[in-house]
Amino acid sequence: MNIKVLDKIESAWISWNWKDAIDRIGFTDDQLDTLFSTIDNFKSNRSAKELALCKYQRLPVYVTIVKSEYGMFLDWLYERCIDRELYELCKRIVELKRKL
DSSP states (O other): OBHHHHHHHOSSOEEEEHHHHGGGSOOOHHHHHHHHHHHHHHTTOTTOSEEEEEEOTTSOEEEEEEGGGHHHHHHHHHHHHHHTTOHHHHHHHHHHHHHO
16 A cells, blocks of 8 residues: 555554564465565556555554665565465566566
8 A cells, every 4th residue: 555545544553664574474375465566556656655565453554665665665565475385476576676
């Protein structure tokens, strides 16, 4: 979700940088695919300077990523997909990194 949209729907929320939060969250395979799709959908959106990747349950805390860190995030995601043997997603990650 684009941060500009988040400002409109949440009156008060906390941004937590993805580098600090992402390893603490146990993502399922489907959630990893959703994270990739989020980056893929917003890669060319120039107005989206920062994205909310996920939200903690019961708290207005969102894990966010700045557009300039997409490459580092995709590297992290690639490593997780290799560990879980999600090779189709790995292929899509490599293709997206070439476009960035």
